[in-house]
Amino acid sequence: MLPVAGTIEVNDIHKRYGDTRAVDGVTFEVQAGEFFGILGPNGAGKTTTLEIIEGLREPDSGTVSVFGTSPWPRNKGLLTRMGVQLQASSFFERLTAREQIRMFASLYGVAAGRADEMLDTVGLTDKADSRTEKLSGGQMQRLSIACALVHDPELVFLDEPTAALDPQARRNLWDLLRKINDAGRTVVLTTHYMDEAEALCDRVAIMDRGQVLELGPPATLVRGLEAPTRISVESGALPMADAQAIQPSATVEDDGVSLTFATTEPGPVLAALADRDALHGLSVKAATLEDVFLNLTGREYRA
Numbered sequence: 001m002l003p004v005a006g007t008i009e010v011n012d013i014h015k016r017y018g019d020t021r022a023v024d025g026v027t028f029e030v031q032a033g034e035f036f037g038i039l040g041p042n043g044a045g046k047t048t049t050l051e052i053i054e055g056l057r058e059p060d061s062g063t064v065s066v067f068g069t070s071p072w073p074r075n076k077g078l079l080t081r082m083g084v085q086l087q088a089s090s091f092f093e094r095l096t097a098r099e100q101i102r103m104f105a106s107l108y109g110v111a112a113g114r115a116d117e118m119l120d121t122v123g124l125t126d127k128a129d130s131r132t133e134k135l136s137g138g139q140m141q142r143l144s145i146a147c148a149l150v151h152d153p154e155l156v157f158l159d160e161p162t163a164a165l166d167p168q169a170r171r172n173l174w175d176l177l178r179k180i181n182d183a184g185r186t187v188v189l190t191t192h193y194m195d196e197a198e199a200l201c202d203r204v205a206i207m208d209r210g211q212v213l214e215l216g217p218p219a220t221l222v223r224g225l226e227a228p229t230r231i232s233v234e235s236g237a238l239p240m241a242d243a244q245a246i247q248p249s250a251t252v253e254d255d256g257v258s259l260t261f262a263t264t265e266p267g268p269v270l271a272a273l274a275d276r277d278a279l280h281g282l283s284v285k286a287a288t289l290e291d292v293f294l295n296l297t298g299r300e301y302r303a
């Protein structure tokens, strides 16, 4: 049997700008229905990678296939099957939200009624008559996502869709993105937020300096680290000697604010603290993708 081709296949792509190796040998596949994330700090090469897949840029070398064909040179057959989220700045001037999305719909030969439905899907019906420059950041992002989805594409690209949003607006947008994926669409998203990648993505490619350092489901990447869990309670909850006796393999520190255990076996430590009635101010922090990045690069993650 032939292997099943991915919706997207990226094979050893390179792109240089002068001396900058923006993309330096990137390879991955995205399967149909996947929520795939490209995660990395500013300048990692995420946008360049995405634009090459979208057919907006030509790689210097390497190949890309989307639905089995090359997106470069500009492939009109792919346009109707892909949705690309535009930055809010690319809206037509002085149109209302409804006029914007109907304009996008008409470009694809999509009926106005479908455009109005999409406004409703992204929760903007009550803003339909507002001019886009009057919308909040989150509302503009939702409108740009609605415009990307108006022709019902199978594959959706989102470039940092929640950048610069407040936490509540980000959460709302996450719910919307999950719905889009649950409806069967393949979603490729770039983000520099570790928590966003963890919350949304089935698999994530961690990029830095033009290269993919690690690729897999977020939970697998974190588990693969075998990084310790950090258990903190109030400073002085136990005398240091008693704390150290709980689990000789754990590292224990008391910094005057918290007494913290770093342990790969958190269960017995929690049980022992409960036995000693020493759970005041408890917080438990497992390793995150940030620890994975630190482990891979030796650098703290700075989005």
Ligand SMILES: Nc1ncnc2c1ncn2[C@@H]1O[C@H](COP(=O)(O)OP(=O)(O)OP(=O)(O)O)[C@@H](O)[C@H]1O
Binding pocket: 017, 020, 021, 022, 023, 040, 041, 042, 043, 044, 045, 046, 047, 048, 049, 192
């Ligand atoms: N058109 C361009 N001309 C010259 N250099 C560029 C161009 N586009 C990107 N670069 C450089 O290539 C590198 C990768 O940029 P890219 O925008 O792909 O990264 P990114 O991970 O998307 O970053 P950000 O999160 O800041 O958008 C950066 O060093 C950037 O300065």
